[in-house]
Amino acid sequence: MYSDNSKPICFDQFRFDPDRFALYYRGELVKSAEKKQLEVLLTFLRRPNELVTYDEVIENVWHDNIHGATSTRVNQYVSRLQKTFHEYVPENSYFENVKGRGYIFRVMIDADEPESQDNSTSSPSNLDRDSHDSEQADIKRSLGKTKAIVLGLSLATVLVVLAAFWIYTRPNDETVIKEVVRESQLYESLVLYENPTLLNESDLDKYWTKEVDSNINYDRGRIRDSVKKMIAEGRRYGAESKCEQFDFQSVEIDINKTTAVVKTLEKWFVSIYSTDGSLLKNRTIGPYFVSYILKKINGKWLIEKSTTGRVIRPVPRLREMTPITTIVAGQQFWLKVVGDDLEPEMVFFEVVGPGCPEAKPCKVPNDVLREHSTMNSGQIVNVPLTLASGVFKITARNGDSQASEPVMLTVP
Numbered sequence: 001m002y003s004d005n006s007k008p009i010c011f012d013q014f015r016f017d018p019d020r021f022a023l024y025y026r027g028e029l030v031k032s033a034e035k036k037q038l039e040v041l042l043t044f045l046r047r048p049n050e051l052v053t054y055d056e057v058i059e060n061v062w063h064d065n066i067h068g069a070t071s072t073r074v075n076q077y078v079s080r081l082q083k084t085f086h087e088y089v090p091e092n093s094y095f096e097n098v099k100g101r102g103y104i105f106r107v108m109i110d111a112d113e114p115e116s117q118d119n120s121t122s123s124p125s126n127l128d129r130d131s132h133d134s135e136q137a138d139i140k141r142s143l144g145k146t147k148a149i150v151l152g153l154s155l156a157t158v159l160v161v162l163a164a165f166w167i168y169t170r171p172n173d174e175t176v177i178k179e180v181v182r183e184s185q186l187y188e189s190l191v192l193y194e195n196p197t198l199l200n201e202s203d204l205d206k207y208w209t210k211e212v213d214s215n216i217n218y219d220r221g222r223i224r225d226s227v228k229k230m231i232a233e234g235r236r237y238g239a240e241s242k243c244e245q246f247d248f249q250s251v252e253i254d255i256n257k258t259t260a261v262v263k264t265l266e267k268w269f270v271s272i273y274s275t276d277g278s279l280l281k282n283r284t285i286g287p288y289f290v291s292y293i294l295k296k297i298n299g300k301w302l303i304e305k306s307t308t309g310r311v312i313r314p315v316p317r318l319r320e321m322t323p324i325t326t327i328v329a330g331q332q333f334w335l336k337v338v339g340d341d342l343e344p345e346m347v348f349f350e351v352v353g354p355g356c357p358e359a360k361p362c363k364v365p366n367d368v369l370r371e372h373s374t375m376n377s378g379q380i381v382n383v384p385l386t387l388a389s390g391v392f393k394i395t396a397r398n399g400d401s402q403a404s405e406p407v408m409l410t411v412p
Contacts, residue, residue: 010109011045011107012107014030016038021035030088032087040078043060044095045105051098073186082094094106178262181248187207193237196236207302209303219303219306234274240269246267247264258296259295265288266288289309314343315403316342316397317404317405318337318395318404321409322338327411328412330387336380336382337349338378342398343399344369346366347380348397349394351364354389354392364384387409392410395407
């Protein structure tokens with residue numbers, strides 16, 4: 001464990017400077033590493049090759065606001081760090097996940113070279129005592145002047161270096177904008193919607209502008225309406241909710257640096273509960289494109305509004321269904337499905353037949369498939385079904401895509 005917070009920490013060809021709060025690779029600043037990522041990294045660098053629990057990371061990084069900070073949040077930032085490291089050393093994977101507990105940062109910390117010390121001493125020559133003392137006085141005066149000059153030059157150099165460093169390392173607008181957009185969505189979905197009754201208008205000031213025209217659908221108004229609806233319907237998001245994808249497609253800042261347009265590709269998993277604690281449903285939202293408009297107000301980037309456009313998913317194709325176990329009416333049996341363009345992260349099946357009306361077909365949800373089946377784009381092994389006797393029409397969808405051509409299944 002390191003106790004000197006200002007001492008640089010070196011590993012492989014990386015150098016982490018806690019004093020400047022910056023990460024370097026071969027002497028070049030790693031610009032993609034954002035502040036919160038570096039706070040998480042520093043926690044692990046203090047305890048290399050030891051298990052650092054989720055609670056320890058949360059306490060170190062989110063100690064000033066642990067509300068909503070969960071193991072899911074830690075996983076998200078560790079994933080971003082892994083992605084950053086992969087850009088420079090794709091062959092290394094530093095983080096070892098200890099399921100349900102935390103991570104071990106597997107790395108060899110480079111020891112600093114000890115400072116050399118010059119212990120040599122010089123003895124006065126055997127000259128006349130008075131002459132020697134006079135000579136020593138002259139030397140001291142000369143050294144005093146030299147030290148003053150050196151001190152002045154050193155101070156000037158330090159000021160120049162600090163000024164240059166501040167200009168070079170201060171977060172640029174694009175970095176700040178990305179952080180505002182990402183953090184706002186994590187706050188909205190993973191914190192606010194878990195406890196919608198705790199909405200405080202001042203909490204929104206960190207990420208969103210205030211409405212200036214009630215006739216325009218600004219994000220702040222949209223959030224307020226969503227919270228009211230959730231409270232009225234007795235719903236909230238569960239702790240299992242998570243961000244599965246958040247990729248920045250573009251960041252465009254106007255020439256005056258007062259307005260920015262950001263485009264992202266996002267995917268979320270949300271668990272929806274009633275206020276009595278019962279699970280209503282799980283659902284995957286997206287992936288979809290989102291366009292954000294931000295304004296710089298009093299030197300601070302804030303989100304004004306956003307619009308969402310869905311990603312058109314490919315339509316799956318079913319070519320063959322083969323029973324793995326004997327098909328018996330009223331009992332669970334298993335199928336192997338062969339097809340094309342089956343997207344494991346979102347494919348699900350709809351069944352129409354006796355007991356499964358066309359208006360409300362029976363379903364095999366994606367989370368059930370992910371739990372019980374082995375999947376790739378060409379086949380799904382172990383699709384569970386329990387059906388009455390009769391002829392059934394089975395189709396597949398990739399999320400909100402169109403349904404595949406049906407395959408008929410007869411249950412004796």
